Amino acid sequence: MKALEKIALYVDASEEGQRAIHAAIRLSTLSGATIVAVAVINRTVVTQLSRASGKSIAEIEVELEENAWHYLYAAEQEAKDANARIVVTLENGFPEEVLPRLMNEYNVDMLVLGMSERVRQEPARRRLLEQMIEHAPCCVLVVK
Numbered sequence: 001m002k003a004l005e006k007i008a009l010y011v012d013a014s015e016e017g018q019r020a021i022h023a024a025i026r027l028s029t030l031s032g033a034t035i036v037a038v039a040v041i042n043r044t045v046v047t048q049l050s051r052a053s054g055k056s057i058a059e060i061e062v063e064l065e066e067n068a069w070h071y072l073y074a075a076e077q078e079a080k081d082a083n084a085r086i087v088v089t090l091e092n093g094f095p096e097e098v099l100p101r102l103m104n105e106y107n108v109d110m111l112v113l114g115m116s117e118r119v120r121q122e123p124a125r126r127r128l129l130e131q132m133i134e135h136a137p138c139c140v141l142v143v144k
Contacts, residue, residue, distance in 0.1 A: 004033040008108040011039045016114030020143040024112040028084035035086040039068035040095040096131045110139045
């Protein structure tokens, strides 16, 4: 197995997602790998929140983007504080499509994401986890 050079990190607002950030940073400091942190504005979630809240799709997208950047910048600061290299990016689309594309583009060696039993009960999150484990072009570390 080759040494870790690039670690993809799926950033979300969940508690497990925050633990995944800590794990990726620790791996990065131990290995010298660069973290590629990505948050994804999920199109399905945007539509569902728009319908449920009565807000426009544009309003929901702005709110979700602001929230995602908050978590990405927090991960970036934590990585810098630990002397870990990190690149942050925000994407729009479906995580199960965006993540494999980015993993290939950045030629990553590992994907780190957070999941818990509670989260795995949500069909969309469970589907994402299953697809990443089966189809990721690299090792997958699931942080509980």
